[in-house]
Amino acid sequence: MKTSAVFSALLSLLSLASAAGADSKSSDSSTTLPATFRPPQVFKNANLVHVISVEKNYVKENINVLVQNIDKAAQHEYFVPFAADQMARLGGVEVKDRKDSSAGPFVAEAVEFDQESDIQYLRITLPKPLAPGAQQTLGISYYLLKAYKPLPASIKQEDPQFLSFSFSAYCPSAYTTTKQKTEVKFPSSTIPDYTKLPGSGDIQEFPQKQGSKLTYGPFDEKPAGATQPVSVRFEFNKPVTHVSHLERDIEVSHWGGNVAFEERYTLHHRGANLSSLFNRVKWQQSQYYAPNTFALKEMKFPLRVGSADPYYTDVIGNVSTSKFRSNKREALLEIKPRYPVFGGWKYPFTIGWNSDAKNFLRKTAAGGFVLNVPFLEGPRQAEGVEYEQVQVRIILPEGAENVQYHTSVPAQSITEADVEIHRTFLDTIGRTALVIKARNLVDDFRDRELVVTYDYPLAAALRKPLIVFGSAVALFVSAWAVGNLELKFDATKK
């Protein structure tokens, strides 16, 4: 039985490998380059608009750049530089052609060359090499996690929270940039501090402030690698929710016709700490007078319609402060942490729910199965949620094989995908589990889908009932046989 288990596991591994080769090149395809690598100066940024959004508790950056090939040969590799510490916090990189939306997301991957180097590069592979002198508009969007520092670092319970964020006014680029500007969008217009730069042209001073937006630029030509550090400090009286680890299990049961979800969050608040310890009186009073606080009080999980039996627990047991509203239009799970989570505090918890398999599972004409589930279903918060490590584990029925997956989550964020064996509930060979690890995701990706296809032969479906029945019969037969044994010394001679 064991060898067969290993064998089938191997089979599915092989199938996965072929699948991974086919549609997701991200996992282990970083190219290794010599340590002295510098991007060849083959491009010029004709025009660049850098939009930094700090509206949520992560940073979303959008670089719209018009690139021009200034080399003699056609080029297809465009490099984007990042600071080494940014690279670890970078996620959800998506590159599109702004002019041609049908071109689909381009492949963007980290370049591996020198681990010690301060500058790391992201390589964008253009699907069609750019002819010499030709231009193309790239839209590069990505997210930076753990981007802010609270300033002041510790405040009173009832004070508003301010965050500071440092970046470069010149968009970091490996190429010469002719013209550029940087826009920063804030959650509110309260921006007490920001770095002021001398203006150029008809503008006296950078930045220009329009409501909740700051604009640095336009700047004139800057050489490759030019930086201008600036920092801003803005009011953000909302929790800085950071999920350092999310484990998401999706268990498919064909016999039960059920898909069970369970998510285990390790949640931190990365905002300002309390300068004096928690005061319940003030908290209770502020609930009436000033309900706006930077503490995390509540989270709302809009689940798929038809979700049922939710639970919300933590390491001690059930948490009673949750509400679940389910009807034809919505299935909203509202949970409250046991205590309001302030800056520097931590609150790990677990939620789970069930749903009918027919909402997610479909049988294909070829006889296989297709499972379509959301990759991420975290809370939907106005201030956003960032996820540092995400592990999605899809537990397929015992004996499922030929597992392949496809997801619309940016390939850059997916670090690892593997097929494992998961044993539970009277399994003999164990269930096939597809484990996908991703990093640096944000709640913008919460409705991106994950499609898993697999085969599930009838023999595999019948295995468990037969085995359970067989072992029960064997048990009874052996009990009967043991009961029939005459173990006593019989005094009466026959």
Place this chain on the structure above:
Amino acid sequence: MSKSSGKVKAGQLWSKNKDELTKQLGELKTELSQLRIQKIVSSGTKLTKIHDIRKSIARVLTVINAKQRAQLRLFYKNKKYLPLDLRAKQTRAIRRRLSPEDASRVLEKTKKRQTHFPQRKFAVKHHQPPTQATMSADPLQVLASAGKGESTRGLLRVIILALIAGAAIASRLFSVIRFESIIHEFDPWFNFRATKYLVANGFYNFWDWFDDRTWHPLGRVTGGTLYPGLMVTSGVIYHALRALTIPVDIRNICVLLAPAFSGLTAVAAYLLTNEMTPSSSAGLLAALFMGIAPGYISRSVAGSYDNEAIAIFLLVFTFYLWIKALKQGSMLWGALCALFYGYMVASWGGYAFITCLLPLHAFVLVCMGRYSTRLYVAYTTWYALGTLASMQIPFVGFLPVKTSEHMPALGIFGFLQLLAFLDYVRSAIPSRQFQTFLWLFAGGTFGLGLLGLVVATSAGFIAPWSGRFYSLWDTGYAKIHIPIIASVSEHQPTAWPAFFFDLNMLIWLFPVGVYLCFQQLADEHVFIVVYALFGSYFAGVMVRLMLTLTPVVCVAAAIAVSTLLDTYLSVKTPKPEASQPAEAAEGKKAAKSGLKSTNKPVVGIYAVWGKSMMVSALAVYLLLFVLHCTWVTSNAYSSPSVVLASRMPDGSQHIIDDYREAYQWLRQNTREDAKIMSWWDYGYQIGGMADRPTLVDNNTWNNTHIATVGKAMSSREEVSYPIMRQHEVDYVLVVFGGLLGYSGDDINKFLWMVRIAEGIWPDEVSERAFFTQRGEYRVDGEATETMKNSLMYKMSYYNYNNLFPAGQAVDRMRQARLPEVGPTLSTMEEAFTSENWIIRIYKVKDLDNLGRDHMSAAAFDRGHKKKKATKKRGPRSLRVD
């Protein structure tokens, strides 16, 4: 003379007495001889008379004989033996026949064969359209014939037992359904934590577990100071289920262990009762009572993961095995008994109950002159193996040979050896010498033994009776000498209503059952009597020991109820007019069999209405009992006490979860090794839920350490702060019920802290100082200065008055209006207060940066001027180098 008397009529003879009859006999005989002579000498005509005379002689003789026998019968009436001639002659074969009892006796083996492989009876069913008359008779018939077959009965019994076990489990699940699968109370949290440790680290690490996260800074040798049976049982179940790849959370195993074992206890009660009475309905009733009696449910609801959860099963089962061993004189059963006794020792400190009860039973049997080899084999096997088994538990170790509590068992063991020896000697020497030998020998040994015991005790080889033991004899002992024991509510003497609350109708059926045991009084009934006596006494002394009484109450009550039911529920109802002739026939038969004294008058209840009334009354009682048990279980014993339930205005349930809120906060937002000081009640919960080191916990092994915490709580801040610094306390946790009206809070327990502290530091802490002049324990403005300045008071009411409009602060628990100005704290700061203020956590301040003492630093912060240096003469503050 009466020559012409003619034929003698027997009827006339009966009235004559013996002399007359002899005279007549003589006359008749003479007449006969004359006739014979005539016959020879002459040819007489009266020759035909010879025949008549002979018959007459025979008649007279018959009458004489009959009279004589009647006289003898009269004479021998009520004598032990009857002369052979007077006995019923019948035939030789009939006389040699076995008595009905003997004839119906079967070997154990045959009995088993009959139950397992009964003779199959087949009959061709005769189809007959039912008539009116048979229709009406049918149900009774069916009822009477149902369960007639041995295998049907066996099956029914198994099904009923399974249902009872199911009911026992189900009735313990209230808390899981109402709340959740959660560990209850206090001690279970430690057991749960220990089980998790066992599962995570394996058995050997568990055995050697030194826990440095409790009793800081002393630590606790946990592996050697606990009864591992419970945890090991859960661990084995956990690993067995894992091996079957059933992914069960260890918490759920712990929560559901007690209900599962209560199902087993019901079965054990069935087995035990079956040893007492042949009626199997008694066993089933006992199982039912055991399954749902609140006295047992109180300690075995789901989540009540305490030693008692499995110990009561082991107790009952060990008793069953003991009875079995005793009845059969079997070493195998004795060894099994020892095995389960060992398991019991590994599980619960209450094993001493068995250790004392079995010797007592043996002793009573010997005193009743019932010494037998069966007793000898059973007892010695149990004692030798059981003691060895119990000594394998590190926590028990050499206690079985070193402490006074265990001495009775050893003494009886020796006593039985002596008896066995004497038995042998008696068979070897003449009885006259034996008498002398007996007295000398027995007296000498007893004297020597007693002397040895006294010497060993006074020399310290054998520990004298412990304080806990004394508190069993003198209920006031603990309050004076061991306040820690007295401070636990379950160690208080039992109030009378508790018996009715926990046992309901069983408590008045119990004496009846014991009386019925007296009627039969075989060895096993003596056991029930002894157990009943002992158990009742201890249950009266301590609320908690109601638990050990419950099994015997269930068994005795079941015997009583089943006897009643068996008497009144006989389906064979002879109709009154039909029974009359039957009785007459019976009477005739009795007269015929003459002087047979064994014939008892047949009594029985024939009136259907009487029967049905009795049975329905019993049924009502039984139903009421079930109702009562369900009500008690649901209302009194199914609250986890970690989670409190209240009702919202609309009637929906609102859960107050302050404990876990605060514990989770501690667990997530404090340092891994932050030391928490709290009263010992919460030590296990903090260890289990908050996973933080504590100073004292429910293990209470070190009274001084607990008193230290008590002193810190009951003293002024200036005194408490150095104590807390010395013990590296980071946080202090208090329970405060003032906002919610929650009675189990620390202010209500405060006096115990004071008392325990006073026991160690009578000079520094005084209970009197916490009472007002008029002897009242107050928390409002009238409270004493000592009270107001105590750390506990300050921590409970700190900042509390800010919650109310000025001057309106009210303690809802004690219905007291608090002073307008709340207490101030200078050596600690509020760190967390739960939603309903039940748990308040304070952080102990570090030393002041500027080297000031905390009082002046706090005063400075409040904006007061610095106090003059000369006023600085209060209690000491910590000097730090």
